[in-house]
Amino acid sequence: xxxxxxxxxxxxxxxxxxxxxxxxxxxxxxxxxxxxxxxxxxxxxxxxxxxxxxxxxxxxxxxxxxxxxxxxxxxxxxxxxxxxxxxxxxxxxxxxxxxxxxxxxxxxxxxxxxxxxxxxxxxxxxxxxxxxxxxxxxxxxxxxxxxxxxxxxxxxxxxxxxxxxxxxxxxxxxxxxxxxxxxxxxxxxxxxxxxxxxxxxxxxxxxxxxxxxxxxxxxxxxxxxxxxxxxxxxxxxxxxxxxxxxxxxxxxxxxxxxxxxxxx
Amino acid sequence: xxxxxxxxxxxxxxxxxxxxxxxxxxxxxxxxxxxxxxxxxxxxxxxxxxxxxxxxxxxxxxxxxxxxxxxxxxxxxxxxxxxxxxxxxxxxxxxxxxxxxxxxxxxxxxxxxxxxxxxxxxxxxxxxxxxxxxxxxxxxxxxxxxxxxxxxxxxxxxxxxxxxxxxxxxxxxxxxxxxxxxxxxxxxxxxxxxxxxxxxxxxxxxxxxxxxxxxxxxxxxxxxxxxxxxxxxxxxxxxxxxxxxxxxxxxxxxxxxxxxxxxxxxxxxxxxxxxxxxxxxxxxxxxxxxxxxxxxxxxxxxxxxx
Ligand SMILES: Nc1ncnc2c1ncn2[C@@H]1O[C@H](COP(=O)(O)OP(=O)(O)OP(=O)(O)O)[C@@H](O)[C@H]1O
Ligand SMILES: [Mg+2]
Numbered sequence: 001x002x003x004x005x006x007x008x009x010x011x012x013x014x015x016x017x018x019x020x021x022x023x024x025x026x027x028x029x030x031x032x033x034x035x036x037x038x039x040x041x042x043x044x045x046x047x048x049x050x051x052x053x054x055x056x057x058x059x060x061x062x063x064x065x066x067x068x069x070x071x072x073x074x075x076x077x078x079x080x081x082x083x084x085x086x087x088x089x090x091x092x093x094x095x096x097x098x099x100x101x102x103x104x105x106x107x108x109x110x111x112x113x114x115x116x117x118x119x120x121x122x123x124x125x126x127x128x129x130x131x132x133x134x135x136x137x138x139x140x141x142x143x144x145x146x147x148x149x150x151x152x153x154x155x156x157x158x159x160x161x162x163x164x165x166x167x168x169x170x171x172x173x174x175x176x177x178x179x180x181x182x183x184x185x186x187x188x189x190x191x192x193x194x195x196x197x198x199x200x201x202x203x204x205x206x207x208x209x210x211x212x213x214x215x216x217x218x219x220x221x222x223x224x225x226x227x228x229x230x231x232x233x234x235x236x237x238x239x240x241x242x243x244x245x246x247x248x249x250x251x252x253x254x255x256x257x258x259x260x261x262x263x264x
Numbered sequence: 265x266x267x268x269x270x271x272x273x274x275x276x277x278x279x280x281x282x283x284x285x286x287x288x289x290x291x292x293x294x295x296x297x298x299x300x301x302x303x304x305x306x307x308x309x310x311x312x313x314x315x316x317x318x319x320x321x322x323x324x325x326x327x328x329x330x331x332x333x334x335x336x337x338x339x340x341x342x343x344x345x346x347x348x349x350x351x352x353x354x355x356x357x358x359x360x361x362x363x364x365x366x367x368x369x370x371x372x373x374x375x376x377x378x379x380x381x382x383x384x385x386x387x388x389x390x391x392x393x394x395x396x397x398x399x400x401x402x403x404x405x406x407x408x409x410x411x412x413x414x415x416x417x418x419x420x421x422x423x424x425x426x427x428x429x430x431x432x433x434x435x436x437x438x439x440x441x442x443x444x445x446x447x448x449x450x451x452x453x454x455x456x457x458x459x460x461x462x463x464x465x466x467x468x469x470x471x472x473x474x475x476x477x478x479x480x481x482x483x484x485x486x487x488x489x490x491x492x493x494x495x496x497x498x499x500x501x502x503x504x505x506x507x508x509x510x511x512x513x514x515x516x517x518x519x520x521x522x523x524x525x526x527x528x529x530x531x532x533x534x535x536x537x538x539x540x541x542x543x544x545x546x547x548x549x550x551x552x553x554x555x556x557x558x559x560x561x562x563x564x565x566x567x568x569x570x
Contacts (some may be wrong), residue, residue, distance in 0.1 A: 206544055256350065258335055
């Protein structure tokens with residue numbers, strides 16, 4: 001078991017190394033893409049600074065909340081885009097049959113799918129996350145630990161959600177667009193000041209489009225360090241992994257039974 | 265010798281939604297069942313090179329997908345290296361190699377040797393073992409000059425050689441080849457055939473190869489399994505296949521006007537002498553050839569009879 005884990009970890013690093021190598025075939029492109037991503041993100045944050053500067057606060061949120069949100073959200077998205085981007089391509093793999101390559105592999109199919117793609121530019125997101133955290137002022141050790149933990153939970157929710165949405169392709173034909181759009185909505189929701197969602201929106205925000213778990217709840221955790229928030233976020237992370245992994249497995253069974261295709 | 269593949273009354277039915285579009289399709293789906301593989305049984309011994317032949321839609325790819333653990337059967341069972349494929353996916357992976365002519369297992373943008381490196385790691389080979397194995401395959405398949413190129417820049421024939429090497433790195437005892445020569449020109453096909461056969465002989469690899477090119481089967485394999493509509497219709501050596509149709513002779517004569525006349529003679533009902541006499545009487549013959557039926561015709565005849 002432990003041996004298996006270490007082997008998988010080694011393979012993980014080897015795969016990342018080859019993604020690096022591919023990205024660095026043109027060093028200029030790779031680095032400028034990272035810088036462009038960073039500038040893009042920071043100008044977005046600057047826009048929020050202007051808004052908060054004029055309005056003071058939005059439904060009780062101030063700019064430091066917004067910075068913490070961006071720290072966590074950028075971290076989560078970066079980890080997804082760098083290390084699990086392949087999940088986004090799952091509908092394509094199903095459609096063109098390259099999923100079969102992962103099924104005849106001695107590794108877990110989901111591991112192979114997730115690590116099959118990586119976009120180097122998203123290192124810019126990780127830098128953005130770091131900068132936002134430093135600017136937020138929550139730089140004591142406890143806040144740092146909470147920020148890391150919240151980012152990991154947020155990553156779990158984000159990747160799980162992407163997996164859930166991608167796995168729709170096991171059940172219906174061409175769902176790439178649909179999946180991309182749902183995921184896009186998720187990301188857009190999570191990049192707004194979370195305090196604007198109230199009532200039914202808030203319910204949706206913490207259920208069918210669970211963007212709250214990569215914005216509202218992580219920020220609450222870092223600011224309050226409260227145990228109930230900690231447990232709520234942890235629970236959400238675990239639950240989303242369990243649900244999406246089960247859904248993926250169910251889809252894979254269906255694929256293996258060849259029931260996916262319909263005639264036009 | 266032991267049976268390395270056992271297939272026992274294997275069935276695969278696909279359920280297709282008939283009215284896929286619109287609301288009606290969503291709420292009242294109507295299904296129609298396609299039987300892709302129908303009570304198929306055969307055994308393959310270690311080291312055999314088997315051609316798996318059949319017309320389009322016969323169920324060849326579906327069978328290979330079940331044997332290589334990609335698909336679950338509807339009923340029946342199979343054992344590959346003593347394992348039930350779809351229940352032992354990851355364990356079986358170490359023993360089988362798969363090449364699907366229509367699909368690549370190499371990383372599109374990576375140099376070929378990096379793809380090989382990744383595959384070595386995926387199968388958990390250590391570095392020394394991996395290097396030794398790869399250098400042997402590189403020599404055998406003559407791909408040294410291709411190693412530094414990304415897959416996307418290879419010609420189809422070059423890519424196929426690399427695909428086969430990729431599937432052999434972990435020393436599989438069984439190699440499944442689904443149309444490995446599809447789309448290749450005559451020369452490239454010939455190269456692939458020779459290399460596949462050479463490798464199989466050298467390492468006693470068991471082959472199951474599908475193709476629509478009868479030359480692939482004649483030049484690489486020693487046994488042929490023919491299926492049609494998912495059912496087995498022929499299973500014997502290539503030699504026996506030819507023998508059983510040797511009573512047909514293809515005669516082509518040219519008369520003095522240059523016209524070519526072709527006839528097929530069934531020697532069971534008409535002796536060759538009688539046929540030739542008739543031709544000689546009818547035409548002023550300037551040239552004549554008598555041939556055994558080409559493999560293409562034999563296969564066509566078998567499909568027709570079924
Ligand atoms: N995933 C699927 N869903 C529905 N029907 C399928 C599926 N895969 C194959 N079939 C059907 O099953 C039958 C057998 O297909 P298969 O691909 O095994 O044939 P084949 O012998 O490989 O043909 P070819 O020589 O054209 O490659 C066909 O009628 C095909 O339409
Ligand atoms: Mg086929």
